[in-house]
Amino acid sequence: MSKHPATTFEERPPSIHIGTPADAQSSETPPPNPTGPAIPDSDRYSRQILFPGIGATGQHLLASAHVAIIGVGATGAATASLLARAGVGTLTLIDRDFVEPSNLQRQILFDEADARESLPKAEAARRKIALFNSAVSVHAHIADLVPANIHELLAPAHLILDATDNFETRYLLNDYCVQQSKPWIYAAAIGAYAATMNILPLPEEQAHEPAPYPPTACLACIFPKPPTGPVETCDTAGILSTAVNLAASIQTTEALKLLTNQPNLMRRTLISHNLWSNEQSEITTAKPNPACTVCGQRIFTHLAGVGRPHITLCGRNSVQIHEHHRPVDFTAMRNRLAPHADIHDLRFNELLLRFKRGPHTFTLFPDGRALIQGTTDITLARSLYARFIGS
Numbered sequence: 001m002s003k004h005p006a007t008t009f010e011e012r013p014p015s016i017h018i019g020t021p022a023d024a025q026s027s028e029t030p031p032p033n034p035t036g037p038a039i040p041d042s043d044r045y046s047r048q049i050l051f052p053g054i055g056a057t058g059q060h061l062l063a064s065a066h067v068a069i070i071g072v073g074a075t076g077a078a079t080a081s082l083l084a085r086a087g088v089g090t091l092t093l094i095d096r097d098f099v100e101p102s103n104l105q106r107q108i109l110f111d112e113a114d115a116r117e118s119l120p121k122a123e124a125a126r127r128k129i130a131l132f133n134s135a136v137s138v139h140a141h142i143a144d145l146v147p148a149n150i151h152e153l154l155a156p157a158h159l160i161l162d163a164t165d166n167f168e169t170r171y172l173l174n175d176y177c178v179q180q181s182k183p184w185i186y187a188a189a190i191g192a193y194a195a196t197m198n199i200l201p202l203p204e205e206q207a208h209e210p211a212p213y214p215p216t217a218c219l220a221c222i223f224p225k226p227p228t229g230p231v232e233t234c235d236t237a238g239i240l241s242t243a244v245n246l247a248a249s250i251q252t253t254e255a256l257k258l259l260t261n262q263p264n265l266m267r268r269t270l271i272s273h274n275l276w277s278n279e280q281s282e283i284t285t286a287k288p289n290p291a292c293t294v295c296g297q298r299i300f301t302h303l304a305g306v307g308r309p310h311i312t313l314c315g316r317n318s319v320q321i322h323e324h325h326r327p328v329d330f331t332a333m334r335n336r337l338a339p340h341a342d343i344h345d346l347r348f349n350e351l352l353l354r355f356k357r358g359p360h361t362f363t364l365f366p367d368g369r370a371l372i373q374g375t376t377d378i379t380l381a382r383s384l385y386a387r388f389i390g391s
């Protein structure tokens, strides 16, 4: 499998990079913040430093921390906002999707202009964070997290937060984190239900150094296989904004404990709340399962990319095609598509190209990934992709 670079938006320098550094096209982005005197950290973080669990030492540790957030939908936007406001120095945001009107009910980093422009979520989040904490360095990747790019995208992060809407990515993340001995935090929200769990894999050098914490169960210890059959999504079950924010709030608090070197305070259970029925449950994750194929036997099938299907996205009647990892020249693509009489509303910018044909809306990203809205038929979507974008 060939490695492919993600489209990357770097906070510094303030330019857009598309493709690999060698063939990068750059264009100016708006300045991240209006000019003005910088806000002193002693002012900005004064109330958090007063909290004994953080203090001045903890605040300093947060500034040097790097957290990756996978998915910048409802949970990821809340988590990114909370961590950036708390002063986590560097954030990597990874999301494959763009802002839509139906997101505004719960995705707290986005506004109506983002939805009108169909701005990619990772980039919209980066711009919004720059408005309230310009000191945070944000690396925004408009990409699908896949086995081919996971090492490149996640290597610099100390901690990884799951804010995805699918188990395929979570099992991939679990494989990667167990293999690399990186902590990650699972979070999920659907309907009025929120659940989260800390995964602290066995540190790599445990044979030589005392472990900073005893390992917990991994995702596969608790759920050996991803769920089969239809899984409820935001599309079928709906979602309350409050459930999302509860999951994000617990997840972020656990992250703050780890980042301030207090892993002993982290919860070692899978906790779930139903905010509507007031039901709660908690199951222990205190110890790894010795029979676990991932953390016990160290077999990483998801990381090897075994059986990766196409994905039907949460919250929308659409199929994502992500098997064609190759850069796309939007100008050439526009020139090729424009003569088709049945293609409408063709427009593009440096972030995406979009057009409509019949009941389908095509959204194409610079790395060749496409979202085809208006169908859940994978065969049809693949055929449309081959016909209009290229096989």
Ligand SMILES: [Zn+2]
Binding pocket: 217, 218, 219, 220, 221, 222, 288, 289, 292, 293, 294, 295, 296
């Ligand atoms: Zn395990």
